[in-house]
Amino acid sequence: MKKIVIGNWKMNPASVKEAEALLKNVAKNQKDYKNIDVVICVPNIYLSNLAKIKSKIILGAQDVFYEESGAYTGEVSAKMLTNFKVKYCIVGHSERRAMGETNETCNKKIIALLKVGITPILCVGEKTRDESHEYLNIVKKQIESCLVGINKNLLSKIIIAYEPVWAIGINATRAVETSECQEMMLYIKKIIANISNPKIAHSIRVIYGGSVNVQNSLDLITNGNTDGFLVGRDSLNAMKFTKIIQSGVK
Numbered sequence: 001m002k003k004i005v006i007g008n009w010k011m012n013p014a015s016v017k018e019a020e021a022l023l024k025n026v027a028k029n030q031k032d033y034k035n036i037d038v039v040i041c042v043p044n045i046y047l048s049n050l051a052k053i054k055s056k057i058i059l060g061a062q063d064v065f066y067e068e069s070g071a072y073t074g075e076v077s078a079k080m081l082t083n084f085k086v087k088y089c090i091v092g093h094s095e096r097r098a099m100g101e102t103n104e105t106c107n108k109k110i111i112a113l114l115k116v117g118i119t120p121i122l123c124v125g126e127k128t129r130d131e132s133h134e135y136l137n138i139v140k141k142q143i144e145s146c147l148v149g150i151n152k153n154l155l156s157k158i159i160i161a162y163e164p165v166w167a168i169g170i171n172a173t174r175a176v177e178t179s180e181c182q183e184m185m186l187y188i189k190k191i192i193a194n195i196s197n198p199k200i201a202h203s204i205r206v207i208y209g210g211s212v213n214v215q216n217s218l219d220l221i222t223n224g225n226t227d228g229f230l231v232g233r234d235s236l237n238a239m240k241f242t243k244i245i246q247s248g249v250k
Contacts, residue, residue, distance in 0.1 A: 003221065003248040004037040004159070004205055004228035006060065006121060007235025008090060011043060019046040020053065025238035027055035029245075036228075036248045039088050040235065041121075044076055047084035060088035060121070063096060066108035078112040089113050090230075092146060093123045094165045103145035110146060114154050121230065122146055123209070124188075125163040135164075136187060143191050152196040156203040160188055161230040167210030169232065175211045181224035184208075214240050218247040 013019055033056050041060035042050055050059060065075035092106040110120040124142040126135035162184045166173045185206050193201035209230030220226055234240040
């Protein structure tokens with residue numbers, strides 16, 4: 001299974017000129033990306049311009065609406081995203097969940113994306129780590145609720161990104177330990193096996209996100225049992241993002 005490194009630009013950069021330059025700078029090293037998939041999820045407003053740049057970098061979106069069309073001011077449908085070479089889309093990021101995203105809406109979005117052939121990147125993760133291990137049940141509920149009713153044969157077309165909220169952004173309390181990453185990768189595969197079968201669980205890519213950087217990426221990819229990364233802040237720096245990508249092809 002090929003590793004995958006996904007950059008999440010969030011609400012950055014400030015101009016289309018900067019967005020084009022950043023994508024081109026990452027693409028300069030595309031000769032090194034033979035054995036790894038590299039995806040960058042960009043603000044929708046930049047998709048039209050970035051889709052015109054020829055590179056091995058795959059475009060992704062940061063969110064989608066689950067209806068095909070209609071009176072939904074400000075929303076973008078999955079079908080619309082296909083016009084701009086979008087192959088991946090983030091669903092259920094903790095920052096979206098903080099604004100009201102639920103497991104139920106995530107489920108609808110995943111179904112809508114699969115219908116048009118876009119790979120959903122389902123984000124799951126607990127807010128805090130408790131000694132009673134309730135965080136395991138939280139992640140289990142998120143996965144089961146978000147994937148309810150989806151054909152088992154389609155599960156392998158979904159990527160699950162484990163992003164513990166306590167390890168994300170400027171408010172991160174600490175970085176994840178390699179053993180914690182390994183534990184959750186195996187646990188999530190087990191959840192998938194229980195709702196489908198071991199073969200499907202083996203085929204699905206489970207990745208890690210949360211303060212991924214140049215210093216910890218090689219250890220996490222080598223010993224953390226992860227199939228790749230979802231990178232936030234360091235995806236906005238071409239040099240740092242490239243080094244993280246290169247850790248996935250070691």
